Amino acid sequence: MHVLIVEDDPMVEFIHRNYLEKSNKFSAIYSANSLQAAQEILDSKSVDLLLLDIHLKDGNGLDLLSHIRKLTQSLEVIVITAASEAKTVEKGLHFGVVDYLIKPFTNERFQESLSLFFQRKQTLAQTSLMQAAIDQLVKGDSKSSKMQPAKTESLDKGLVMDTLSRIKETINRLPQPFTIQELAEKSGFSHVSVRKYIVYLEEQHELTSQVIYTKIGRPYKIYTALIQPGEHRT
Structure with missing residues (x-):
């Protein structure tokens, strides 16, 4: 799988990359420090997951997210930002993000977001979905297909x-x-x-x-x- 980090702070980008490498799940990790650079990568590369900051030097990350949704590009998005205003969070959730992380956060919380992404990816790869699977997507329930977690x-x-x-x-x-x-x-x-x-x-x-x-x-x-x-x- 391929992931794109959209972040204009080099230190924060380094932390994201380090956390992603610890997951050992991605064959390619791309980085962009602006909306323009991010769009160029999305136009030329196959990306499964987007880690998106909101306040970037050339605009608002949610504008990129809105553009992506209009193009119906099939990639998942995790917003990672310091923007905690309710209206901003609401807008991000409206665009169907997998998760919304407020900086700073721990590696453990980051890995939980990745877990949500992989669960959604696996569920939506099926030809048809039962109600229980849809409930997992809508309600955020987490269930492993191997070792079943307790209630x-x-x-x-x-x-x-x-x-x-x-x-x-x-x-x-x-x-x-x-x-x-x-x-x-x-x-x-x-x-x-x-x-x-x-x-x-x-x-x-x-x-x-x-x-x-x-x-x-x-x-x-x-x-x-x-x-x-x-x-x-x-």
Whole structure:
């Protein structure tokens, strides 16, 4: 997949690029520091996702978004901006953005936005949709097609459904067994955040753990998913 970052602050662009690279999902990452440069890339390159700032040196990013929608270009958009005015947010949502991020934000929150994008992409790739799938798109419900996340009301305090879904998707891609460090590196979330979700998944009996003792150094834990890709709870 290809992504375009539209951002005129080089440091912020660097952060976005770094976060995208951590996701390990995009084969090409383009950058533009103006609306004109962004339009030139969109005219010449195939882009699946647009990370769009609003206040740019040559205009308003929402004008570019409006132009894209008029052309019915099939790409998804995540607005990333310092503009938090209700009218601006409303306009962005009106154009059907996947998410609206207010600067500054954490890598964890950024990865949640990417998770929403991939879920929408996967859902809309189907020939037809059931009501449940449409509800996911409209309401923002997050469900993995592999390890099914628990219902929102059963999540422990401080846990987020989108992050849980992302963690489970990453677990499905990891060789089994795995360590917390490996999961943190692959998912892009912090070691502390990953540990919280690992504890929760163990409590839900979706993971099993084993302590590994070594002759040198401290013992460490490895984890194995009890529901492997393609399997479902009954």
